[in-house]
Amino acid sequence: MLDKKSRIYSDRPVLIMAGQLLGWDKGPALIPFCQTWSEYRRLFAQIMGTRSKIDSFNELFTDETHTFLRNVLETPNSWLDHSRRYAGALVLQVAFGYKAKEKDDHLVELVDEAMDNFSETTASNAFMVDVFPSMQYIPAWFPGAEWKRKSIKYQKTLQEMLEVPFLWVKQQMAAGTASNCFVSRQLEAKSLTAEEETTIKWAAAGIYSGGADTTVAHIECFFLAMTLHVESQKKAQAEMESVLGVGVLPTLADRGRLPYFEALFTEVYRCYTLAPTGLPHVCTQDDIHDGYFIPKGSIIFSNVWQFLHDPKTYSNPDKFSPERFLETPGHPKEKDPKDYVFGFGRRSCPGMHFADASMWILLASLVAGFDIRPPVKDGKPILPSGKFADGSIRPFQSTEAAPAPLFTPDRITPVDQKTFNENYGGSLICCQVMLVLYGLAVLQTYMYFMKYAKDSIAMKALVFFVWSMATVHAFFVCHTVYHYSILTYTRPLWIIDGEWSVYAATSVGVVLCFCIQTFFGRMLFLLTKGKLRWFITPVLAALVLGQVAFGIYLSYRMFSIWSLVNIHEMVYDAMVPLFVIRVASDTLTSVALCYVLFDSRTSFGKSRELIKTLIIYAMERFVLTTLVVLVQTIILVARPESIWAMVIEFVTAQLYTNSFLATLNSRNHLRGIGANGDSKYITSSNGGLRSNIDTRPGVQVMNINGNNRPFDVKYANGVRIGTETLVMTDMGDKQSV
The missing domain is CATH 1.20.1070 (Rhopdopsin 7-helix transmembrane proteins)
Incomplete structure (x- = not known):
């Protein structure tokens, strides 16, 4: 329904808290199905619309992955902070050409805060104002209107997220030091109206706001899966060492050579659903689907979690089993969950290829370089609870109060x-x-x-x-x-x-x-x-x-x-x-x-x-x-x-x-050898060696430059030396044999 009839199922409902009070209804995620939304999609397609365009980001993926691994190696307790930094650094570089600091970067923290606010305010019925829209007119000073005061605070964070990096690019362009990025290319292309500039501003915000939170949540879920399913982790590590060799980090070019890790990566998508209901769609006209009448204006939620745990589609769906995505005789591969997790129809994630590639290389390198294990207390491992946070995008929560890191990466390969x-x-x-x-x-x-x-x-x-x-x-x-x-x-x-x-x-x-x-x-x-x-x-x-x-x-x-x-x-x-x-x-x-x-x-x-x-x-x-x-x-x-x-x-x-x-x-030493003994050799006037040769007409000596010159007639111990050529090497002004 959402795919094949996307023309009438691609609108968004009006969300009072997230949309009208905070302002997210102007961005790609919540904007109604309109011409501006089409312009957003066109802009996204220019930079990351196809798999072929993703190849241009391979070097960026590799650099940021190595930074992530280094940070985890130094401070494993802060692996979640490093995950947030990785996700934010990637999209900030693509959208604004901004190279994030390895630690405590203001823009990365700003994006994290804004996206946490987005996830909180877009959750179903999280705020009463979404159920009773008239409540939006209650003033912030009114007793009990904490949600209104929160909306004002969240709105300021969103505006800062929109304006600060955009103005930074403008300043870089004015100084002639701007990097080649999405915003700089759009601003250089033509003179823009205020409306067009706003569109570019929101499109850029959509790039990094749309990718940062989901990437972090998926990395968290991968850590959870590796902690709970150690055998699957070991199989993936063994495959990498067998295919790539010990001491080699995988690259995106190796993706087709690592079928088990690809299956493991895919199973995490399926088993740990990040957005169990996705974002709601709205039907723009009356429709009859599979015998059901769906009136215009109906809000449609997609039960993604159920899709990915349907026993008709996935065998034993509650079991974590990467093998379900490995084709073997008599057992075809099961349906790819990426058909569901990145949205549906015209509202599917425009950066799905970018997100998939960036997460694959990071997680593959993580498995190649580390063992992901739970902390140990009193000789026993403390497994995470596996509970998930509330919100439209759900990272899992750890309820453990142990001071040890939730995951201890202590396997120092890629070089054992x-x-x-x-x-x-x-x-x-x-x-x-x-x-x-x-x-x-x-x-x-x-x-x-x-x-x-x-x-x-x-x-x-x-x-x-x-x-x-x-x-x-x-x-x-x-x-x-x-x-x-x-x-x-x-x-x-x-x-x-x-x-x-x-x-x-x-x-x-x-x-x-x-x-x-x-x-x-x-x-x-x-x-x-x-x-x-x-x-x-x-x-x-x-x-x-x-x-x-x-x-x-x-x-x-x-x-x-x-x-x-x-x-x-x-x-x-x-x-x-x-x-x-x-x-x-x-x-x-x-x-x-x-x-x-x-x-x-x-x-x-x-x-x-x-x-x-x-x-x-x-x-x-x-x-x-x-x-x-x-x-x-x-x-x-x-x-x-x-x-x-x-x-x-x-x-x-x-x-x-x-x-x-x-x-x-060594030249002086060699000259000394020639000068000692039976006077068959004498030292030339310029420090070289010269043979006591009878140089009657026709007898010549050739120096290193190929110039021939006659010597005077000489005798050695009364014996006339016959006609021959003496080869001499010229080291500057000196000559030696």
């Missing part, structure tokens, strides 16, 4: 305790190793500027840049340690939300690795020639550019997801490719340098000894970084839920820095 301990301890170890390596980098930087003051300005600038980036990297890592070891000590919040410095340190590390590998790539380019140069250089350049691309993508994904719990989402599309390319680049550079040096051997013993030393140096520079990145990749593939690979990245960045600085600082 063992995994958490491993990750936390491993992270501290890696951070300490990183700080030791940074100290070595500072020492090597000081040694460089003391010993190689004659290097070119470009080389000095590169060294200073690398040291600066390493310092910034170390600062970010120190901030990470401070955040997780000091600010949140004994509180495993990082399994829920990430800290900005974690991602910033990783991004800086990517930049460091790119700069240093580019330096070694240029060295390789200058040391090679001919076909070898044009074979190795493009391949190495492609690998380095690939690191840049995946590094930028990884940074973007990390700052987009903003959750260590969901790091596994970027393992195979960002992290593994980056590390594999890095291993390939290091390996190619090391092998190519060794080959070039080996190919440069001469017939002189001292020359061969020096080349051997250079090969060992080249291998030492790359073997350690290659092995570390290889281990990092293996850990990442073997345990994608672990953050070991990410914290090892802290060490990797400083290893590359030390590799670069050690290469520069």
Whole structure:
């Protein structure tokens, strides 16, 4: 009747207390079936009318869910306050672009108060003025007119709820700092009349007033259900760990993969009816339905509770049984209660998809992260009474006076305790190793500027840049340690939300690795020639550019997801490719340098000894970084839920820095090796090494820049050295073999 004949059953009755005295009859919930009501529906459809539009809110749902979980973890006794904050924060963000405070937010409290008033004043026959409308003219000072004084107070709360956030958006727009939200889009679209502005104001109020109270009530009922039906809770947790893995919070994309939790979520809708009679409808013309004559003006109440407990529709309806919504052979799924709980016909809730999605991700994450248990007194659990409050929307009441929290969330997964301990301890170890390596980098930087003051300005600038980036990297890592070891000590919040410095340190590390590998790539380019140069250089350049691309993508994904719990989402599309390319680049550079040096051997013993030393140096520079990145990749593939690979990245960045600085600082040592012994090598005038080569016409020496220049004819111990080319590397103004 209410669905198929919604054209004549979509009006609302006149409610004196809630409608005329408070003013709710101007809002979407109680306004008569008219053109303004149609405009409200049109505005709602623009922002949340379809499931596809809800996808744009996924990031908002995730962020606020993580805030809720963190708050529950810190103060489980206040779980109801956190639920109210979650519901209010979501709709305030959508309607006004307002980011609610994590605690004691004035607008969230204002919405809660206004919606409590709405629920109280729309309950059937709650106030005599709804039965005897003429009582509305009784003055507030009249003895016994407490309801009138209450209506004045409630009206002020409603007006404040309407005006304060709306004016806040206007102020933000005037300052040019307004967020993209429902109100700002409507105000920017065109110049509005006073009537149109009022419509938008009430539509915005409808968004957050319509969603806040029902969401909170459903969360309360879910807590009640999980406390009374522990076995169902355990089954849902086991399903999540089996499907998603230990340490992974679900997302809306996982909804189709969790059939048991979906059934559990649906059964809470059915078993614990929030609005047992809904809001009343009014018939706008005479009608005959199923043999009953229904005169115009009749008030229709829908007995939603009976619909959801009808034994003709639901088997054993008084039993809490999620299995009724699981399709098995010989047992089809029973009717979806969402066909009833969100209203009927044209008066159905326009934000049903938004509310359903926001509650699903919150409650799924709650089950994944916590055990919901009753308090224990004298060794016995104190179960809640299950009584419900009065009002058109009914959250349940607890009559227990026990000081313990009604529900004790003490199951610290999404990362179980063992995994958490491993990750936390491993992270501290890696951070300490990183700080030791940074100290070595500072020492090597000081040694460089003391010993190689004659290097070119470009080389000095590169060294200073690398040291600066390493310092910034170390600062970010120190901030990470401070955040997780000091600010949140004994509180495993990082399994829920990430800290900005974690991602910033990783991004800086990517930049460091790119700069240093580019330096070694240029060295390789200058040391090679001919076909070898044009074979190795493009391949190495492609690998380095690939690191840049995946590094930028990884940074973007990390700052987009903003959750260590969901790091596994970027393992195979960002992290593994980056590390594999890095291993390939290091390996190619090391092998190519060794080959070039080996190919440069001469017939002189001292020359061969020096080349051997250079090969060992080249291998030492790359073997350690290659092995570390290889281990990092293996850990990442073997345990994608672990953050070991990410914290090892802290060490990797400083290893590359030390590799670069050690290469520069080893030049004097290598020159010393070449200068000692049988005068086959002498030190050049600019500090490099030069062979005592007979450089008669045709004998040339090639420096790192590829410039060939003749040497004078020289003899070593009276023996003329034959025609050959000596490859020299130029580190700034210095030259070395």
